Structures are given as C-alpha cells and as structure tokens.
Amino acid sequence: MNYFEIPLSPIPQVFAISLGGEDYRLTLQYRDGWILDVADDLGKPLVSGLPLVTGLDLLAQHRHLGFAGGLWVKGAESPDDAPTFNDLGRGSHLYWAAE
Numbered sequence: 001m002n003y004f005e006i007p008l009s010p011i012p013q014v015f016a017i018s019l020g021g022e023d024y025r026l027t028l029q030y031r032d033g034w035i036l037d038v039a040d041d042l043g044k045p046l047v048s049g050l051p052l053v054t055g056l057d058l059l060a061q062h063r064h065l066g067f068a069g070g071l072w073v074k075g076a077e078s079p080d081d082a083p084t085f086n087d088l089g090r091g092s093h094l095y096w097a098a099e
Helices: 060-065
Strands: 002-006 013-019 022-030 034-040 045-051 069-074 093-098
Touching: 045 060
Parallel strands: none
Antiparallel strands: 002 093, 013 022, 022 034, 034 045, 069 093
16 A cells, blocks of 8 residues: 655645545644545535544545545554644644555
C-alpha cells in the first residue's frame, strides 16, 4: 500500500484534491474535534461528518461509493493521539492509503 500525506493546517478549510485518480473536495471544520466532509469535484456530498479519529480507515464503511483507498489519521506523540485544534497538520496528520 502506498501512503500520501494530505497537507493540512490547523484552520477550517475547503480544498480540491486528487486521490486515487479521482477529484474530490474536502472540507475540514472544528466542532469540538475535527470533522471531515468529502464531496465530488462538483461539490456533491459523498460522505459528511467524519470525525478525524485514529486507529481505523475513515472510509472503510463507505467502500460502496467507489473510493480507491482509505483515509487514516496518525497522532502527534502517539499514533493513537486524536488531533487537537492546534496540531492538525503539524503533529497529527491525515494520510491517503492507495489500494
């Protein structure tokens, strides 16, 4: 499996990205924890309200939507540390795992 870090900053953000040959629009918001929304390249929502948690593939239960990989979060000090408001993209990182 190949891993690619998705560059993030500890601010709410919306950006376009190509993952597994498909174009997506990712939205990150902080609501007492970081939340991810995934839309297609036209902005049509695919998955909404995914909490950025560690230890599992965030897209595993959404394979029926055709994702060609998974999203994984790794913590700052320990791989299991959930991202805090200030360390997203600095200590805690989001990775695309291509299948």
